[in-house]
Amino acid sequence: MFATRSDPASLDLMFPQELISPEVSAQLPSDLQMRPLASTDYKRGHLNVLSVLSIVNDLGEVAWVNQFHAMRAAPSAYFSIVILDKASDKIVGVGTVFIERKFLRGLGSVGHIEDIAVDKSQQGKKLGLRIIQALTHISENSGCYKTILNCSDANIPFYEKCGYVKKENEMAKYAPERVNDAPKL
Numbered sequence: 001m002f003a004t005r006s007d008p009a010s011l012d013l014m015f016p017q018e019l020i021s022p023e024v025s026a027q028l029p030s031d032l033q034m035r036p037l038a039s040t041d042y043k044r045g046h047l048n049v050l051s052v053l054s055i056v057n058d059l060g061e062v063a064w065v066n067q068f069h070a071m072r073a074a075p076s077a078y079f080s081i082v083i084l085d086k087a088s089d090k091i092v093g094v095g096t097v098f099i100e101r102k103f104l105r106g107l108g109s110v111g112h113i114e115d116i117a118v119d120k121s122q123q124g125k126k127l128g129l130r131i132i133q134a135l136t137h138i139s140e141n142s143g144c145y146k147t148i149l150n151c152s153d154a155n156i157p158f159y160e161k162c163g164y165v166k167k168e169n170e171m172a173k174y175a176p177e178r179v180n181d182a183p184k185l
Helices: 022-026 045-052 059-072 128-139 153-161
Strands: 032-036 079-084 090-101 109-118 148-150
Touching: 022 032, 022 128, 032 128, 045 090, 045 109, 059 079, 079 128, 090 128, 109 128, 128 148, 128 153
Parallel strands: 109 148
Antiparallel strands: 032 079, 079 090, 090 109
């Protein structure tokens, strides 16, 4: 079979495609594809989709690729997925789960879902639900005893539809703004 530009087998992926639930992927419209983040996804609009969620400081492709490789170098820790529009080869949905190893619960692990975003043109098509389902599948199949996420009060009903329940509270302390946006790590 001829490999297309969106064929996961021809891409440098963050993790193996097989970790994504085939049942969840099968529920997507046929013109969309779910796969792990690829090292070339900067060019497919990864940051553009994230910008619907929060402020994105684009430090350029080289910095993006370096971050991709740094995340991938932490084995079994970061799992970023994308939903791709096959016709345009553009990303229309994104999300990440990272696995935190604990000393609690018999050296258990917790999955943290982060950065769920769907392009405005694709909202209302259950893509956010599919992303959450896929990330939860990865977390649970990685042995996590729970999967957690933070959200605004306005998004609580959406996450409840995804099977999540409101539990406890979130606290945050933001670091002072830096003059140089380059990461310190």
